[in-house]
Amino acid sequence: MGNSKTKKEKKKRKEIERKNHQIIEKQLRTEQYQEDVEMKMLLLGTGDSGKSTFLKQMKFLYSGGFSFHEGQTYRKAIRMGCVDYTKILLKTLRTFDLDLSKENIRNMQDFFGLVKEKPHTFTPEIAQLIKLLWEDTAMKKCFQQRHKFQIPASAGYFLDRITEIGDEYYKPNKNDILFCRIPTTGVKELKIEINGYTWKLVDVGGQRNERRKWVHYFDDVDILIFVIALDGYAEKLFENHLFNRMTESISVFGEIVNNSYFRKKDLVILFNKIDIFQQNLTKIPIKHAFPEYKGKNTYEEGSQFFKEKFLKCLIKKNQNVSSYNTCGIETDIMKNVFEEIKKSLREKYIKMVC
Numbered sequence: 234m235g236n237s238k239t240k241k242e243k244k245k246r247k248e249i250e251r252k253n254h255q256i257i258e259k260q261l262r263t264e265q266y267q268e269d270v271e272m273k274m275l276l277l278g279t280g281d282s283g284k285s286t287f288l289k290q291m292k293f294l295y296s297g298g299f300s301f302h303e304g305q306t307y308r309k310a311i312r313m314g315c316v317d318y319t320k321i322l323l324k325t326l327r328t329f330d331l332d333l334s335k336e337n338i339r340n341m342q343d344f345f346g347l348v349k350e351k352p353h354t355f356t357p358e359i360a361q362l363i364k365l366l367w368e369d370t371a372m373k374k375c376f377q378q379r380h381k382f383q384i385p386a387s388a389g390y391f392l393d394r395i396t397e398i399g400d401e402y403y404k405p406n407k408n409d410i411l412f413c414r415i416p417t418t419g420v421k422e423l424k425i426e427i428n429g430y431t432w433k434l435v436d437v438g439g440q441r442n443e444r445r446k447w448v449h450y451f452d453d454v455d456i457l458i459f460v461i462a463l464d465g466y467a468e469k470l471f472e473n474h475l476f477n478r479m480t481e482s483i484s485v486f487g488e489i490v491n492n493s494y495f496r497k498k499d500l501v502i503l504f505n506k507i508d509i510f511q512q513n514l515t516k517i518p519i520k521h522a523f524p525e526y527k528g529k530n531t532y533e534e535g536s537q538f539f540k541e542k543f544l545k546c547l548i549k550k551n552q553n554v555s556s557y558n559t560c561g562i563e564t565d566i567m568k569n570v571f572e573e574i575k576k577s578l579r580e581k582y583i584k585m586v587c
């Protein structure tokens with residue numbers, strides 16, 4: 234009797250030990266996997282969709298932000314951007330029959346004289362002239378028609394800040410860096426470490442001449458993030474003024490997601506620039522560019538229409554796809570999106586090792 238009780242207890246103890254052993258083994262395997270694992274996220278999308286802005290947000294959130302030296306590069310780009318935006322607006326005024334005030338006609342001549350004399354320099358005089366010109370109603374009216382010519386949406390943000398930007402001690406703040414447009418050439422990578430995992434984010438240029446290089450970055454991708462600028466429905470391509478930006482984006486999306494490299498990969502679609510999309514809807518009906526659109530000119534119906542258009546391109550319907558409507562310059566939104574992506578990937582990998 235006593236003997237059989239001890240036998241039973243021994244068996245039970247062994248069973249507990251075996252289970253504990255299994256748990257420890259599982260933990261070790263997961264930890265080992267975490268150490269080895271580097272998840273590669275590839276950001277694709279046409280030019281100006283917001284890929285680099287996503288990368289900048291990740292750098293602010295998880296990698297300590299930008300160095301003084303990087304800040305100086307942005308400072309230069311922002312200042313020269315203000316000069317370019319002013320030139321573009323001045324040259325476009327005539328297209329819309331807009332006239333500057335008499336005083337600003339003189340300021341315009343002085344401005345062109347100074348920037349011609351010193352093409353790549355930015356001086357306090359130039360900043361002062363930009364300020365006076367930007368205050369002119371004709372310049373504002375011209376900018377309101379910006380979907381009819383090529384000027385970044387963020388030009389207004391920077392021209393509004395010309396006094397700060399022209400200051401000799403000007404240092405770009407976080408929003409200035411996020412709004413600054415420097416088209417990517419080649420590739421930019423960012424590695425971030427979070428809870429023992431390494432996330433490698435790969436950002437490539439999206440303009441036509443840059444897309445030829447994409448194929449070099451297709452290997453070992455764990456997750457593909459395709460960025461779409463929703464406001465593009467109302468705009469023409471920077472590279473070719475005859476093509477609608479949204480149509481171009483749909484065609485590039487179709488080619489990429491159905492490419493054999495990505496058919497089995499996780500796909501995240503970011504419908505970005507919802508803020509400008511909403512502003513555009515008040516001025517430009519969707520059916521101007523997409524005559525087949527029968528819905529109301531509202532954010533909900535419009536964004537759903539474009540979402541369906543993109544999803545229809547997927548040949549393999551069971552692909553693991555998730556999508557988010559985003560505003561690339563809003564850190565909280567982008568943080569939440571990244572947290573969701575991380576969670577789903579981590580769960581997938583843990584399932585694979587356990």
Ligand SMILES: Nc1nc2c(ncn2[C@@H]2O[C@H](COP(=O)(O)OP(=O)(O)OP(=O)(O)O)[C@@H](O)[C@H]2O)c(=O)[nH]1
Pocket residue numbers: 278279280281282283284285286287385386387411412413414415416417418437438439440460505506507508509559560561562
């Ligand atoms: N208002 C607004 N601006 C945005 C948003 N996302 C990005 N931008 C701005 O859009 C411009 C283009 O963004 P980028 O991130 O440089 O675009 P990209 O896809 O990297 O472009 P390429 O490098 O040419 O392929 C920048 O001026 C950004 O500040 C958004 O959601 N809202």
Ligand SMILES: [Mg+2]
Pocket residue numbers: 284285286415416417436437438439
């Ligand atoms: Mg870029």
